[in-house]
Amino acid sequence: MSEQVHEPRMQSMCEGPQGDPEVFRSILARVGDKWSMMLIGMLQEGPRRFTELKAMTQGISSRMLTQTLRQLERDGLVKREMFAEIPPRVEYSVTDLGRSLIPAVLAIAEWASAHTNEIAANREDYDAAVE
């Protein structure tokens, strides 16, 4: 069972043809986009319906919600289940793959949370210096 050795130096992002670098990049982009990780976070505690998610995700539009969920579904991070009822019911939930991403994103979130003020201050200084 030779453990596969990942060597994810940052440069793998532009260099290494280990897996498809385009796919690799698009994953990073997904993590960074405005809604994806928020939605994953919301689904963490159980399945949710479209309208629930829309209400929880303050500020998102239907279009963006649909779009983001579709992408997450395409990547296999989220599962979509439709029930043939009236009115229609659709439930979204995180997959195991999606769940496995959470700790890593949480690490970023933690860093961001810990340094938000510092960065805000840096920006003020910079903007003041440049005028």
Added chain:
Amino acid sequence: MSEQVHEPRMQSMCEGPQGDPEVFRSILARVGDKWSMMLIGMLQEGPRRFTELKAMTQGISSRMLTQTLRQLERDGLVKREMFAEIPPRVEYSVTDLGRSLIPAVLAIAEWASAHTNEIAANREDYDAAVE
């Protein structure tokens, strides 16, 4: 020295007014953007000049490189040093703050690297199913 307790559930991204949520979001966005983390990665091993970075970062334009470096500098993740020489010399390096971000990003990179193929496969399946 009461340690500050971070509680960075994902929802902090939309809910908590701990630090500025907009700043928080913008940090996530920075991490996810096309060039920022690649550049931080490249500067990990030491200072680099503009043209070096441009050559290393295959595919980036001068404009995008300038822009990305400026943003990183504004956030305090990267330091810019100009030397009054002819021809001009400018050196970019990571700051301590920038360096502190690396492990978290590396965790994401590792996850991405480990699941690139799985996700690529998911996408193919999805696209095939939708036609």
Added chain:
DNA sequence: TTTCATTAGTTACTGGTGGTAACCTAGATA
């Protein structure tokens, strides 16, 4: 029987931004 409400979206439109190509400044070199 005409209206309203609900769910899970879709459509038409717009503004911001990522990207390209061309240009700039200043001195050194040939």
Added chain:
DNA sequence: TATCTAGGTTACCACCAGTAACTAATGAAA
């Protein structure tokens, strides 16, 4: 005189994220 280099800037365009408005199908209310 022309060209090269470093580190950018400027003008420009195309695309896509985001918004507001609309939709299908049904049941309930008046």
